[in-house]
């Protein structure tokens with residue numbers, strides 16, 4: 001039995017029908033502010049447009065996709081960019097604390113409190129039936145909202161700079177999550193969600209195209 005778990009041990013946040021784990025500070029070789037500044041400056045940010053009820057809109061945030069595999073997200077077919085040395089270093093740190101392996105990362109840049117992400121599940125077939133998704137937050141604290149599809153139970157978590165939230169098990173099946181707009185004065189925030197795209201689903205997708 002580990003009587004003295006290191007401070008790099010994820011802490012379970014109990015929820016019904018899912019698994020959530022939390023680490024307050026990911027050990028990174030650089031200060032959070034420095035990593036945030038580098039990611040803001042060095043990432044190929046895009047303003048993607050999405051179709052909602054037949055109308056074209058710009059997503060209320062900037063995004064970028066890095067990794068080894070294709071992925072469709074909210075109807076967008078994203079062509080990944082190759083991992084940069086900085087992203088590979090962050091990926092290794094996230095893999096070490098979570099014990100999971102990832103091959104891609106979606107970056108979201110919330111420029112201020114007006115940027116947001118609608119309620120959704122990351123339940124695309126390419127992620128497999130019980131995906132592990134690790135989310136690293138840098139910059140302004142934003143509230144992450146989870147809502148159970150059936151019971152409508154709501155869980156709110158303040159995602160502070162440097163923290164890692166791991167969702168796994170049946171979480172994507174039973175829960176939606178998102179980031180609301182904030183009326184308060186809010187600085188920039190970058191969130192990185194590390195995912196594992198399954199090769200078999202990738203091949204399957206190519207076959208059916």
Ligand SMILES: O=C(O)CCC(=O)C(=O)O
Nearest residue numbers: 106108122144179191193
């Ligand atoms: O910004 C966040 O914390 C949430 C990001 C997210 O849910 C996603 O990228 O799918």
Ligand SMILES: [Fe+2]
Nearest residue numbers: 120121122177
């Ligand atoms: Fe998500």
